[in-house]
Amino acid sequence: MASKTKSKTSSRSGSAKAVSRKGPTGLSRRGFMQGVGVAGGVALVATEDARAAAAPKTRGPKRAPVTLNVNGKDRTVTIEPRVTLLRALRNHMDLTGAKEGCDRGGCGACSVQVDGALVASCMMLAVDAVGKKVLTIEGLAKGDQLHPIQEAFVKHDALQCGFCTPGMVMACKALLDGNKNPTLAQIKKGLSGNICRCGTYTRIFAAVDTAAKQV
Amino acid sequence: MRNFSYVMPQTIEAASIAAAQKNSVLKAGGIDLLDLMKGDLVRPDHLVNLLSVGSPALREVAVKDDGLHIGALVTLAQLAASSTVPSVLAHAASVAATPQIRNVATVGGNIAQRPRCWYFRSATFNCARKGGNTCFAQEGDNRYHALFDNGDCAVVQASSTASPLVALGATVVTNRRRIAAGEFFVPTSVDITKEHVLGEGEIISEIFIPASARALKAAYREAGERESNDWALVSATVALDFDGALVKTARVVLGAVAAVPYRVISVEEALRGKPITAANAARAAEGAFAKAKPFALNTYKVSLGKTILKRAILAAAGQPELSTAGG
Ligand SMILES: Cc1cc2nc3c(=O)[nH]c(=O)nc-3n(C[C@H](O)[C@H](O)[C@H](O)COP(=O)(O)OP(=O)(O)OC[C@H]3O[C@@H](n4cnc5c(N)ncnc54)[C@H](O)[C@@H]3O)c2cc1C
Ligand code: FES
Ligand code: FES
Numbered sequence A: 001m002a003s004k005t006k007s008k009t010s011s012r013s014g015s016a017k018a019v020s021r022k023g024p025t026g027l028s029r030r031g032f033m034q035g036v037g038v039a040g041g042v043a044l045v046a047t048e049d050a051r052a053a054a055a056p057k058t059r060g061p062k063r064a065p066v067t068l069n070v071n072g073k074d075r076t077v078t079i080e081p082r083v084t085l086l087r088a089l090r091n092h093m094d095l096t097g098a099k100e101g102c103d104r105g106g107c108g109a110c111s112v113q114v115d116g117a118l119v120a121s122c123m124m125l126a127v128d129a130v131g132k133k134v135l136t137i138e139g140l141a142k143g144d145q146l147h148p149i150q151e152a153f154v155k156h157d158a159l160q161c162g163f164c165t166p167g168m169v170m171a172c173k174a175l176l177d178g179n180k181n182p183t184l185a186q187i188k189k190g191l192s193g194n195i196c197r198c199g200t201y202t203r204i205f206a207a208v209d210t211a212a213k214q215v
Numbered sequence B: 001m002r003n004f005s006y007v008m009p010q011t012i013e014a015a016s017i018a019a020a021q022k023n024s025v026l027k028a029g030g031i032d033l034l035d036l037m038k039g040d041l042v043r044p045d046h047l048v049n050l051l052s053v054g055s056p057a058l059r060e061v062a063v064k065d066d067g068l069h070i071g072a073l074v075t076l077a078q079l080a081a082s083s084t085v086p087s088v089l090a091h092a093a094s095v096a097a098t099p100q101i102r103n104v105a106t107v108g109g110n111i112a113q114r115p116r117c118w119y120f121r122s123a124t125f126n127c128a129r130k131g132g133n134t135c136f137a138q139e140g141d142n143r144y145h146a147l148f149d150n151g152d153c154a155v156v157q158a159s160s161t162a163s164p165l166v167a168l169g170a171t172v173v174t175n176r177r178r179i180a181a182g183e184f185f186v187p188t189s190v191d192i193t194k195e196h197v198l199g200e201g202e203i204i205s206e207i208f209i210p211a212s213a214r215a216l217k218a219a220y221r222e223a224g225e226r227e228s229n230d231w232a233l234v235s236a237t238v239a240l241d242f243d244g245a246l247v248k249t250a251r252v253v254l255g256a257v258a259a260v261p262y263r264v265i266s267v268e269e270a271l272r273g274k275p276i277t278a279a280n281a282a283r284a285a286e287g288a289f290a291k292a293k294p295f296a297l298n299t300y301k302v303s304l305g306k307t308i309l310k311r312a313i314l315a316a317a318g319q320p321e322l323s324t325a326g327g
Helices: A004-012 A015-020 A029-036 A041-054 A085-092 A148-155 A165-178 A184-190 A201-214 B012-019 B031-038 B076-081 B087-094 B107-111 B162-167 B211-215 B265-271 B278-288 B300-316
Strands: A057-059 A064-070 A073-079 A111-114 A117-120 A133-135 B005-008 B024-027 B046-049 B061-064 B067-071 B171-174 B178-180 B204-210 B217-223 B234-243 B246-255
Touching: A064 A085, A073 A085, A085 A111, A111 A165, A117 A165, A148 A165, A148 A201, A165 A184, A165 A201, A184 A201, B012 B024, B012 B046, B031 B107, B067 B211, B076 B087, B076 B107, B087 B162, B087 B217, B087 B234, B107 B162, B107 B204, B162 B217, B162 B234, B162 B246, B204 B211, B217 B300, B234 B300, B246 B265, B246 B278, B246 B300, B265 B278, B278 B300
Parallel strands: A064 A133, B005 B046, B024 B046
Antiparallel strands: A057 B005, A064 A073, A111 A117, A111 A133, B061 B067, B067 B204, B171 B178, B171 B204, B217 B234, B234 B246
8 A cells, every 4th residue: 555654654753643634534544543553652563563464455556467267277467457357358368359349338349258247348457357267259169169159140140340249249148148048139138238330230139049049 | 547556455444444545446346437547537546446345245135124235236237136126226227238237337336426428527628527617518518418406517317226226215324324315416506526425435335225115116217319328318216105096105206317316306295195197197297397407409308208207107106108198
């Protein structure tokens, strides 16, 4: 924490002054220090220890190693905390399947699964995915054998430019994970976070319907 | 997005202390915050991750004798899928945003999200809500803006869960106090620089819905430009308590028409002691917008709002919403 040195100084600088410098909420680190530590030299040492124990762990702001479990493998990348999961995948792991469309959570091109839940990877920090299982479009095929959802997309020619396709396929996967036999209305709802600029929706819906019968 | 240190507190107390530090911001799902940070509107040195707090209570919906305790980190997807959450709240959550967003967005962050006004969201416009002295929406593109209490700043409350929570008489529980949902949101007439009353380092731990809410018949209706993705153009939540066929008490809360979930007390009073009929519902809906002050580009919200409110009243009473007789 940035205030580490500050709170040390204020603790040493005499209690009266420190008390009067409480933050507006009365709950600043200094206020907390005064609250838990009785004034006096001996207590001060104990307070410092308590503070060290209570101070939360931090990452960054500098680049540091972060290990993510992606498509079943642990991968360590050296990144700043501000790097989104999408950028970590694309720029640091060379997994360029997930696409950056809007970078604001609105288009679904960046969709991946995190612990089974469909998420917009552009709106999640990579560090928020630590300890979780990330599944990207690259994790669906087994070698040369496409996943049934991917095959259904090929069969129905459910793409034009293909930019939305990885996200669509991941949204379809998440939908079918939870519902093996979706109605058209449920398919539309399941894919409602994914936008296709080329307007291939009807073919995509047909592909999902076909895929539902395969998985 | 500027860089920051990522702080991982283990307890709410530690999160509160960390979040109260200078240039520190609390993050839950991060959906709204990342948007604000990418837009350079929020520039924290320290991002305090509430998700690091392991407490299961923060992530659960617990049914107890006194009512429902919804942990602040419960996601919109959890609310939507829950069979214990009042259906009016589950419904509102289920139509908010997209599947991707609902899986991450938390209910605490949802009610504390900042407005969507494009002037507010653009760092280029130093608007009144950001401390400047102009509300650019007054004379600008105000098609999505407020109908009530909109003279100084025209933002609308963006949260889909806010109106149902107010209608259900929910309480926002923080690490410091209990706040009635109706008192949680700040009207523009009180302060145009903030939307809620939370102080520095104050953290929502749960949303409480009293057991008495179980007796309410309630419905949420909204209209949007598309069925998914966008915030509602206007929404209405109605919660009725019946004595036989007559309304004993009513809560009528409009969404996306003011900076706060907008309770229409005059309509609540007008419905009291009466049966719900298509005519009563239409009259109430008409009255609710009598004092609306639309801008140049959002007059459509008045007629849209009337229809949505009428439907919500009828739906709450379990009556057919669409009549063929031109009503
Ligand atoms: C494409 C898209 C469509 C959307 N559509 C809708 C919609 O239709 N309806 C709707 O309601 N929303 C919609 N949203 C917004 C989204 O639901 C919110 O951004 C989200 O709910 C915020 O929750 P969060 O957990 O991600 O909050 P965060 O981004 O983590 O936090 C938001 C704010 O709340 C504060 N905060 C968070 N948790 C707490 C807490 N426990 N105590 C105190 N303060 C806290 C944070 O400090 C921050 O200021 C949409 C978003 C996108 C990207
Ligand atoms: S790039 Fe993530 S939703 Fe558009
Ligand atoms: S195929 Fe081009 S965006 Fe969908």
